[in-house]
Amino acid sequence: MSTFTITALNGVSYAFILFLLAAGFSLTFGVMGVLNLAHGALYVLGAYFGLAVIAQLDQFWLGVVIAALGTGLLGLGIYYLFLRHLYDKVPEQAVLTIGLGYAIANIILWVWGPFAKMGMTPSAFTGVVRVGTLAFPIYRLVIIVIGLLVLALLWWMQDKTRVGAIIRAGMDNKEMTRSLGINYGVVSTLVFLFGAALAGFAGILGTPILGAYPSMGDALVLLTLMVVVVGGTGFIQGTMLGALIIGLLDTFGKAYVPSVALFTSYVIFIVVLLVRPSGLIGRKVF
Amino acid sequence: MAALLEVSGLSVHFGGLAAVKDVTFSIEPGERLVMIGPNGAGKTTLFNLLTGQLKPSGGKVLFKGQDITHKPVYARTQLGMARSFQITSLFPNETVLTNALIALQGTRGGRYRMFGVFTRDKVLRSAAQELLESIDLWDKRSETVSSLAYGETRKLEMGLSLASSPDLLMLDEPSCGLTPTESKDITERINTLGKKITVLMISHDMDLAFGVAERIILLHFGEISCEGTCDEIRANQTVKDIYMGSHKASTAGG
Amino acid sequence: MATRPVDLLLGRLMRKAVAAPPVAAEGSRALALFKAWLPALVILLLLLVLPSFVPSYIQSLVTKMMIFALFGVSMNILWGYGGIPTFGHAAFFGFGGYVCGILIIHGGIANFWVNLVLVMVITALLGAGLGIPAFRVYGVGASDNPIYFLLVTLAFGELLVRVAISARSLTGGSTGLSGIPYPDLGIGVSINSYSYYFLVLGIVAVCLLVIYRIVNSHYGYALRGIHDNERRMQALGFNTWLYKYTSYIIAGMFGGVAGCLFAYFGGTMVPNNMGMAMTDIVFLIVILGSASVYFGPVIGAVIVVGVDYLASMYMPERWPLIMAAIIVVVIMFIPQGVGVLLLDLWRKVFHGSAA
Known part of the structure; x- marks a missing residue:
């Protein structure tokens, strides 16, 4: 029973890291229809860059903010220079961003070397919470809380703000939104900046738990795709659902049936794609 | 009846x-x-x-x-059964002749043939000539469809629908x-x-x-x-x- | 209207199709055919005598170029002709290589020809198996964005990577399958890296000829029609699903042949040969070379493999950066590919006019 509870808690906190990882991608892919397969690499960059900043300044939260800003700006550059011009050319977007992902991984390798890093848990959140005989790291609870805050923020943005209304309208009909005189270009550029910044934010926050290594982006972008596709494209609550499914499945799989755990997520991913391509609670974006 | x-x-x-x-x-x-x-x-x-x-x-x-x-x-x-399309629906990057050839191939045998040069198929070519002459587009056979005038594309549209007799x-x-x-x-x-x-x-x-x-x-x-x-x-x-x-x-x- | 030999050789430009030449009298037609195939014959002859003039590392580089040329052309059946953007084509390449290696090392099948046929059959079966679910999510016509198909094929490739990593006893796990010997042709000639070049040249030439025939056949034109306008094709009586499905199998099969040749060439096969990175490389080969020209991916393969080689000599650690730079330049500035540019140049030089 206690193993089960711990596994469940681990699963949930892992799910929230996945949510943070996928939320930015969900915005740019599900809402704008831009396929940024360099998203995983941006996460890793956020981790390495953030750790370097933290090491320099010895300030955890400042490091987090700077890492998010840095990756956000890089993402902005990728969007403004390239992806903006590849509207509706999804295969080209994919080829380009996969290539950029490997380039970013290579730069990380170049600057910080090939060794895996383990993030330092900020001193305020070291230690564990004890409930009876169970011990659970505080930092994992912090991740869950931050994940919930980001979820609330995005949900509010999606349903209650003007930006949300514009991107929802843009989802339904891009031409129409343009012709209404709404500056869809500026809005989508900002959304992309925000999405990339979220990747870096997730990277630095997730590193104390997942660690980081230069070529990690590959595995991460696949996880991201799984989360977004399984949960459903176009709605942030879909991304949360997808993260919970993949996160819990993966954690429980590894704990109880390790031999097949490597495939379970893929199988779910493929089954959902085939049965309900728009995801469990999503809508068809394309 | x-x-x-x-x-x-x-x-x-x-x-x-x-x-x-x-x-x-x-x-x-x-x-x-x-x-x-x-x-x-x-x-x-x-x-x-x-x-x-x-x-x-x-x-x-x-x-x-x-x-x-x-x-x-x-x-x-x-x-x-055959249909035409309200919004002209052709093969814009191919020539008028190739459009006709493809259309004629649709209901004929050999459409899965993987050997033999399609554009040299004699039976298809003579059928295509007949079809294109019937819609007055034989003279334009070598032109790419995207370069045709709108009225001509409408004619070809009808022609393709008739290709399957x-x-x-x-x-x-x-x-x-x-x-x-x-x-x-x-x-x-x-x-x-x-x-x-x-x-x-x-x-x-x-x-x-x-x-x-x-x-x-x-x-x-x-x-x-x-x-x-x-x-x-x-x-x-x-x-x-x-x-x-x-x-x-x-x-x-x- | 003059016959343009170059059109016949390099494959008629699909997007800027030229008129079918009038059927000429027998004698002049034979001449035209000869002229059309002349550049191909010249290239073939050059490749046949090349090993006598260049050092062995160049010969080995050209071997690799030929293998990737076949890999690229096989993928272009789907992307250039059928308009189907698969992101899992490397899965067939790597799978073919693994099947080849496993048959030799674990199956004890030494004979090259038996092996090649088995690889073709097994990769075709893989394509037949994966194609059914994959095309369930592929919409009809250009109005439907093929993104879900792209993601499914990507997932299949990555799934196979994971399978190769965990089936350690068969595949050697994440370090890969190694110790694949040079092929045994069963005719008493021993193959080494020198003679393997000629074997690859022969197999690739035959495969390219077969694919060329396929894309210019009745079947091939139906595939082009589906690329242009799938709804119309259905209305004309074509079972478009069957065409897309079979083209997926055919492309996979030739991709498998390329993978098989690659396995013999390097002697090893690693899981990532089936994954995203390899798919990206083959997509780059196709786009760089021009998806709309038959020989485009060959040009793409020569450039990409060539640059890869130079990079491995001078700055092996920076290859991903160089590749990303090429991708950016190609996609942003020459999206139609180098093949189209070369074709136009060729026409200017030899025919006095650009297309």
Whole structure:
């Protein structure tokens, strides 16, 4: 029973890291229809860059903010220079961003070397919470809380703000939104900046738990795709659902049936794609 | 003689909204039947149900006595149905000749052949010459379709639909976007098709509709509102109320 | 209208199709055919005598170029001709290589020809198996964005990577399968890296000829028609699903042949040969070379493999950066590919006019 509870808690906190990882991608892919397969690499960059900043300044939260800003700006550059011009050319977007992902991984390798890093848990959140005989790291609870805050923020943005209304309208009909005189270009550029910044934010926050290594982006972008596709494209609550499914499945799989755990997520991913391509609670974006 | 196409109780719903409701009619071989109706009457939806592009929620479609309700588009063509498209639907990057060759290949044997040069197929080439001459485009055979004038693409559009020598030709707004002269040309062309080809057409263009039809069906809110000969339809009060009025209004407005 | 030999050789430009030449009299037609194939014959002859003039490392580089040329052309059946953007084509390449290696090392099948046929059959079966679910999510016509198909094929490739990593006893796990020997032709000639070049040249030439025939056949034109306008093709009576499905199998099969040749060439096969990175490389080869020209991917393969080689000599660690730079330049500035540019240049030089 206690193993089960711990596994469940681990699963949930892992799910929230996945949510943070996928939320930015969900915005740019599900809402704008831009396929940024360099998203995983941006996460890793956020981790390495953030750790370097933290090491320099010895300030955890400042490091987090700077890492998010840095990756956000890089993402902005990728969007403004390239992806903006590849509207509706999804295969080209994919080829380009996969290539950029490997380039970013290579730069990380170049600057910080090939060794895996383990993030330092900020001193305020070291230690564990004890409930009876169970011990659970505080930092994992912090991740869950931050994940919930980001979820609330995005949900509010999606349903209650003007930006949300514009991107929802843009989802339904891009031409129409343009012709209404709404500056869809500026809005989508900002959304992309925000999405990339979220990747870096997730990277630095997730590193104390997942660690980081230069070529990690590959595995991460696949996880991201799984989360977004399984949960459903176009709605942030879909991304949360997808993260919970993949996160819990993966954690429980590894704990109880390790031999097949490597495939379970893929199988779910493929089954959902085939049965309900728009995801469990999503809508068809394309 | 048995009807060529029999439609009974055909319906389709889009999320609770019935776009086509319980439509029943039939077409005799050699007949010219035209469907009219105001915008949003469900003409195109019904058309797509008949061609197989949409799956019906209920009802039956029989073609030559065979149940084709759930047959895919290509299988219907193999049985002898053909359609044209309202929005010109060609192979823009190929030449006029290649367009004809591809169209002719659709219902002929050997369309899975992986050896032999397609553009040198002698049987197909002579058939293509015949087809293109019949629509006055043989001289333009070497031109890429994207360089044709609009009127010419409409002609080719019709030509491709006739390539399978269909028993039932279904025309979706064949005069869409044409000048009155060009539209008259299309009317004439349909009338010279010969009785071996049955024609089902949907059209906004009243001159074309009355110029072609032997029988007219008026569709309104997804249902058959009334049907009859051209004279009966002209005289019908319902038609005047719900269609001609809006037609005139839209003409005046446009 | 003059016959343009170059059109016949390099494959008629699909997007800027030229008129079919009038059927000429027998004698002049034979001449035209000869002229059309002349550049191909010249290239073939050059490749045949090349090993006598260049050092062995160049010969080995050209071997690799030929293998990737076949890999690229096989993918272009789908992307250039059928308009189907698969992101899992590397899966067939790597799978073919693994099947080849496993048959030799674990199956004890030494004979090259038996092996090649088995690889073709097994990769075709893989394509037949994966194609059914994959095309369930592929919409009809250009109005439907093929993104879900792209994601499914990507997932299949990555799934196979994971399978290769965990089936350690068969595949050697994440370090890969190694110790694949040079092929045994069963005719008493021993193959080494020198003679393997000629074997690859022969197999690739035959495969390219077969694919060329396929894309210019009745079947091939139906595939082009589906690329241009799938709805119309259905209305004309073509079972478009069957064409897309079979083209997926055919492309996979030739991709498998390329993978098989690659396995013999390097002697090893690693899981990532089936994954995203390899798919990206083959997509780059196709786009760089021009998807709309038959020989385009060959040009793409020569450039990409060539640059890869130079990079491995001078700055092996920076290859991903160089590749990303090429991708950016190609996609942003020459999206139509180098093949189209070369074709136009060729016409200017030899025919006095650009297309």
